[in-house]
Amino acid sequence: MARAAQVREMFGRIVPRYDVVNRLMTGGQDVGWRRVAAQAARPEGGVALDIATGTADLAFDLLRLGARRVVAADFCVPMLSAAQRKLPVSEPRGIQLMAADALALPYADATFDCVTSGFLLRNVVDLPLCLREMHRVLRPGGRAVSLDLTPIPAGPLAPLAGFYFHRVVPLLGRLVSGDGAAYRYLPSSLAGFPTADCLTDLFREVGFGQVTYRRFGFGAIAIHVATKNE
Secondary structure: OHHHHHHHHHHHHOHHHHHHHHHHHHOOHHHHHHHHHHHHHOOOOOEEEEEOOOOOHHHHHHHHOOOOEEEEEEOOHHHHHHHHHHHHHOOOOOEEEEEOOOOOOOOOOOOEEEEEEEOOHHHOOOHHHHHHHHHHHEEEEEEEEEEEEOOOOOOOHHHHHHHHHHHHHHHHHHHHHOOHHHHHHHHHOOOOOOOHHHHHHHHHHOOEEEEEEEEEHHHOEEEEEEEEOO
């Protein structure tokens, strides 16, 4: 679990400039990706769980799209503190912030109508366990939606993406947040991470039924949507 502790500490360090760096790294596209993920979850009228919520941007999108209640969970308490500061100006009613580990969610089976995560799966130490936990707390017929980086297939864009992730991203992170090490972690977190097709297979292996995905950001981002069988 040493890696989990390191990830928690690292995210705690970058909280003050986390949102700003995200916008700069993606040219603001991360806002749209989260909106697409929230729409894919179909939260209207339901109870939603957003895991690794960070500063809760995806949770707010779920609420705006009509979720009756959103539990915004993260194992990094400083991130939750930053999310808490957003609540007075972002419709505080309906969002509950919780400290929780994605590998041991403190919720009963079949609690939520949808489960979302933004940039979580690369960071967990046991990916199949994380997916099983998402499946466990989801009600039959509910949707799990994952937004994350994904390895780019070989092609003309792959070298450009590699240069951006390995050179530009750490530089931006160092200049804006003062923490180059944290943003050097970002490209390294893709090492050994399943391709979008392999991640689809993993969702199915833990019990999800229909699983689809769409790519964004020149192929570097994937949004997976998995439905729990009725």
